[in-house]
Amino acid sequence: xxxxxxxxxxxxxxxxxxxxxxxxxxxxxxxxxxxxxxxxxxxxxxxxxxxxxxxxxxxxxxxxxxxxxxxxxxxxxxxxxxxxxxxxxxxxxxxxxxxxxxxxxxxxxxxxxxxxxxxxxxxxxxxxxxxxxxxxxxxxxxxxxxxxxxxxxxxxxxxxxxxxxxxxxxx
Amino acid sequence: xxxxxxxxxxxxxxxxxxxxxxxxxxxxxxxxxxxxxxxxxxxxxxxxxxxxxxxxxxxxxxxxxxxxxxxxxxxxxxxxxxxxxxxxxxxxxxxxxxxxxxxxxxxxxxxxxxxxxxxxxxxxxxxxxxxxxxxxxxxxxxxxxxxxxxxxxxxxxxxxxxxxxxxxxxx
Numbered sequence: 001x002x003x004x005x006x007x008x009x010x011x012x013x014x015x016x017x018x019x020x021x022x023x024x025x026x027x028x029x030x031x032x033x034x035x036x037x038x039x040x041x042x043x044x045x046x047x048x049x050x051x052x053x054x055x056x057x058x059x060x061x062x063x064x065x066x067x068x069x070x071x072x073x074x075x076x077x078x079x080x081x082x083x084x085x086x087x088x089x090x091x092x093x094x095x096x097x098x099x100x101x102x103x104x105x106x107x108x109x110x111x112x113x114x115x116x117x118x119x120x121x122x123x124x125x126x127x128x129x130x131x132x133x134x135x136x137x138x139x140x141x142x143x144x145x146x147x148x149x150x151x152x153x154x155x156x157x158x159x160x161x162x163x164x165x166x167x168x169x170x171x
Numbered sequence: 172x173x174x175x176x177x178x179x180x181x182x183x184x185x186x187x188x189x190x191x192x193x194x195x196x197x198x199x200x201x202x203x204x205x206x207x208x209x210x211x212x213x214x215x216x217x218x219x220x221x222x223x224x225x226x227x228x229x230x231x232x233x234x235x236x237x238x239x240x241x242x243x244x245x246x247x248x249x250x251x252x253x254x255x256x257x258x259x260x261x262x263x264x265x266x267x268x269x270x271x272x273x274x275x276x277x278x279x280x281x282x283x284x285x286x287x288x289x290x291x292x293x294x295x296x297x298x299x300x301x302x303x304x305x306x307x308x309x310x311x312x313x314x315x316x317x318x319x320x321x322x323x324x325x326x327x328x329x330x331x332x333x334x335x336x337x338x339x340x341x342x
Binding site for chain 1: 181187191195253254259261266275281289290292294296297329333
């Protein structure tokens with residue numbers, strides 16, 4: 001995957017915008033694949049570590065699904081810089097560098113992962129709406145499959161936040 | 172509001188983490204107050220412009236609500252750098268600089284606003300979970316009020332994306 005510092009062309013149509021958004025989330029998913037192993041390493045709670053590991057495998061599938069969508073449209077899978085996901089991951093690194101207590105760190109990691117999930121939920125929601133409007137029904141179903149997985153991950157993280165890690169951290 | 176480049180202290184407890192997250196979203200809400208007038212200026216669709224204007228007023232209320240929460244805890248309202256919201260807003264500026272067609276620009280603005288909303292939904296969700304665990308029930312209700320408003324805004328944007336702007340842009 002290569003990334004471009006600037007857009008190689010102006011965005012003139014909804015098709016261009018759709019393609020740009022695909023490249024944005026493709027970059028983001030690849031950055032998440034790189035970030036998750038560090039998060040797994042930092043997490044203490046077993047359920048959280050397993051959840052992150054499972055989500056890493058899912059994320060690799062999301063990358064493959066995006067590559068299939070690029071292919072469906074005769075496009076080369078290629079990312080564009082996505083300052084949003086870079087910022088979210090940077091914030092994760094910063095905050096987890098500040099926390100020593102393992103249980104507080106787990107709470108911070110869950111929060112960071114939920115910010116990542118919500119970014120993806122927003123982006124896939126937009127892509128699905130645009131794919132429908134553009135009549136690209138072949139793209140809708142794989143995008144929806146990924147969206148459902150992101151939502152399920154977010155829900156799992158919410159219940160982990162509420163029941164497990166925080167209860168211990170607030171002792 | 173002043174912002175700090177680095178954290179003034181390590182995060183040792185869930186209380187510290189909660190306070191840090193409050194400062195993060197306080198910074199973010201203030202950046203959104205600055206970004207929305209530019210988005211209103213760029214939007215063409217009347218419903219979208221009105222939606223952004225209404226949300227600007229809501230966002231100012233969210234800032235005030237956060238200031239009240241700081242006061243409840245004898246804290247000075249002060250932000251911390253939030254690379255995540257900076258990245259999301261930077262991406263909005265970048266993409267809207269690339270789009271000439273008004274209707275495509277509206278679609279890009281809606282997508283950008285939804286990324287902002289989802290960031291806030293993640294952060295307020297986390298803050299509410301932590302406030303509950305920490306027994307800070309006085310903070311829960313104002314945080315929930317804001318979360319509900321962010322969710323409602325996201326839903327309005329979704330229906331705008333699906334029915335209005337994109338239909339026209341895909342013509």
